[in-house]
Amino acid sequence: MELADLVGYAFIQRALLAGTLIAALCAVLGVFLVLRRLSLIGDGLAHVTFGGVAAALILRVEPSAVTVAAIPVVLLSSFGILKLTEKARIYGDAAIGVVSSLGIATGVLLASAAGGFNVDLFSFLFGSILAISSNEVVIAVILFVVVVSAVGLFYNDLFAVTFDEELARSSGIQARRINVVLVLLTALTVVLAMKVVGILLISALLIVPAVAALQVARGFRATIIWAVVFSVFSVVAGIFGSFVMNLPTGATIVLLNIVMFVLAYVFRKTVLARRINRGRGDARVAPL
Amino acid sequence: MPMTPAMSVVDLRCRYGSSEALRDISFEVHVGDYLGIVGPNGSGKSTLIRAVLGLVPVEQGSIELFGTNLPAFRTWRRIGYLPQRLKYADPHFPGTVDEIVRLGLLAGKKFPKMSSRADDEAVARTMEFMGISGIRRQPVGELSGGQQQRVLLARALVGGPDLLILDEPATALDPETRGNFYSLLSDLNRKQHTTIILVTHDTWSIGQYATRFLYLDKKVVFDGTFGAFCQSGEMTEFFGEYAQHQICHRHHGEKRGADGTR
Numbered sequence: 001m002e003l004a005d006l007v008g009y010a011f012i013q014r015a016l017l018a019g020t021l022i023a024a025l026c027a028v029l030g031v032f033l034v035l036r037r038l039s040l041i042g043d044g045l046a047h048v049t050f051g052g053v054a055a056a057l058i059l060r061v062e063p064s065a066v067t068v069a070a071i072p073v074v075l076l077s078s079f080g081i082l083k084l085t086e087k088a089r090i091y092g093d094a095a096i097g098v099v100s101s102l103g104i105a106t107g108v109l110l111a112s113a114a115g116g117f118n119v120d121l122f123s124f125l126f127g128s129i130l131a132i133s134s135n136e137v138v139i140a141v142i143l144f145v146v147v148v149s150a151v152g153l154f155y156n157d158l159f160a161v162t163f164d165e166e167l168a169r170s171s172g173i174q175a176r177r178i179n180v181v182l183v184l185l186t187a188l189t190v191v192l193a194m195k196v197v198g199i200l201l202i203s204a205l206l207i208v209p210a211v212a213a214l215q216v217a218r219g220f221r222a223t224i225i226w227a228v229v230f231s232v233f234s235v236v237a238g239i240f241g242s243f244v245m246n247l248p249t250g251a252t253i254v255l256l257n258i259v260m261f262v263l264a265y266v267f268r269k270t271v272l273a274r275r276i277n278r279g280r281g282d283a284r285v286a287p288l
Numbered sequence: 289m290p291m292t293p294a295m296s297v298v299d300l301r302c303r304y305g306s307s308e309a310l311r312d313i314s315f316e317v318h319v320g321d322y323l324g325i326v327g328p329n330g331s332g333k334s335t336l337i338r339a340v341l342g343l344v345p346v347e348q349g350s351i352e353l354f355g356t357n358l359p360a361f362r363t364w365r366r367i368g369y370l371p372q373r374l375k376y377a378d379p380h381f382p383g384t385v386d387e388i389v390r391l392g393l394l395a396g397k398k399f400p401k402m403s404s405r406a407d408d409e410a411v412a413r414t415m416e417f418m419g420i421s422g423i424r425r426q427p428v429g430e431l432s433g434g435q436q437q438r439v440l441l442a443r444a445l446v447g448g449p450d451l452l453i454l455d456e457p458a459t460a461l462d463p464e465t466r467g468n469f470y471s472l473l474s475d476l477n478r479k480q481h482t483t484i485i486l487v488t489h490d491t492w493s494i495g496q497y498a499t500r501f502l503y504l505d506k507k508v509v510f511d512g513t514f515g516a517f518c519q520s521g522e523m524t525e526f527f528g529e530y531a532q533h534q535i536c537h538r539h540h541g542e543k544r545g546a547d548g549t550r
Contacts, residue, residue, distance in 0.1 A: 163381060217382055
């Protein structure tokens with residue numbers, strides 16, 4: 001089957017549209033999260049999503065509405081992580097661990113009470129982007145607009161807080177408010193991303209494009225652009241590749257992201273390293 | 289009418305857990321002052337700076353910046369801050385020199401904080417002034433400690449602050465650059481009337497430039513001009529006669545009279 005034929009299928013079109021938007025969102029937010037050492041927040045929130053999804057399924061919420069139903073649970077949990085970090089005086093990674101464990105344990109209990117893991121729950125665990133509905137595409141478009149607008153409006157503050165929170169606060173930036181914005185946007189994106197790669201692999205979509213971009217980009221804005229390029233390429237190639245080779249789509253997307261990272265790493269260690277060394281020799285600072 | 293002080297601190301007390309970091313701290317910094325804050329390790333110098341910037345909680349006392357109580361102070365563009373080191377920054381941070389210097393303009397902006405052509409010019413001018421134009425496209429993670437410090441000073445200066453607060457700014461600089469760095473601060477103070485507060489261990493060098501000294505050891509031990517410092521018996525006890533003589537002797541060879549005037 002030709003690629004052009006594939007694009008003719010409505011389910012492939014939906015997958016490409018939603019996948020591209022979600023991949024771009026994950027890449028943008030991932031750069032902020034990785035540099036703030038909050039990489040695993042996606043993993044934690046994904047586990048909470050598992051609890052939310054299990055609860056929604058036990059309450060017999062329509063599978064197509066489960067994404068929307070999980071949003072409030074994940075938003076609340078993201079606040080929980082922030083509050084634990086601020087009030088309970090524990091580090092961010094430990095706070096993520098606490099909320100994550102709560103989510104997955106609740107999810108397992110609920111799934112067990114509902115008579116075990118069923119097909120719907122598995123589709124959320126491992127992703128089912130080829131089965132994405134028109135409604136879910138609409139939700140993806142709306143959330144894409146919301147998240148991109150918010151990142152655009154708060155870009156400079158997000159950048160300042162990512163560089164150094166204390167320095168940002170000394171400029172009158174409300175770092176706490178910016179942290180809330182970042183975590184809320186991540187929570188929304190995580191709920192969306194579970195359809196693409198599944199709950200178990202969401203953090204890969206947030207982390208891997210960002211770390212790949214950090215290998216090759218010179219500049220913060222450039223890092224975001226590279227991360228989006230890597231992420232979108234992996235999702236598009238993953239959707240086509242998995243369909244043609246009959247592979248699980250979510251896992252294929254994640255593995256392609258890892259390939260991007262390895263290529264970027266090799267590029268940095270070879271071509272870029274030589275260029276940086278040459279640049280160091282050329283660009284000197286003038287005496288004060 | 290008397291001019292509003294750039295900073296006024298009254299009865300300040302700060303605590304880290306159960307240990308007292310600062311007590312009974314009162315002083316004023318007047319517009320045009322060049323205040324050197326000195327003291328031994330653990331004397332609370334950095335805590336004082338972080339307290340006046342609202343970065344650590346204050347247990348007691350009040351802080352005013354340009355006549356406004358700290359909790360109500362909003363015109364942060366009037367203050368430039370250069371920390372001793374970045375507390376949280378990633379050593380491999382990808383942001384370029386240009387991007388980091390630009391951050392210094394955020395304090396003066398309203399939501400949404402967009403860049404303008406005037407910002408581009410201010411950034412270019414400041415980078416030129418600091419001699420870092422040649423590395424403007426380099427990520428800060430690739431720079432040496434001294435170069436990073438220059439970038440951070442450029443970030444602090446780019447908004448044209450009225451008050452510049454520097455916490456041990458010269459530790460990463462080589463001796464020659466350090467001398468030039470202090471001269472640059474002195475020029476800012478004299479020519480552009482920028483008020484400067486400089487926390488340092490480098491008492492000998494700062495003796496050449498600061499118009500006032502605050503010697504801190506959890507409380508204010510000495511607050512006065514350089515001339516008074518040289519004649520203070522209390523300071524002789526703290527520094528030892530030899531060290532005090534060295535500082536004051538060196539100072540006399542430079543620009544200022546023994547009364548601390550220029």
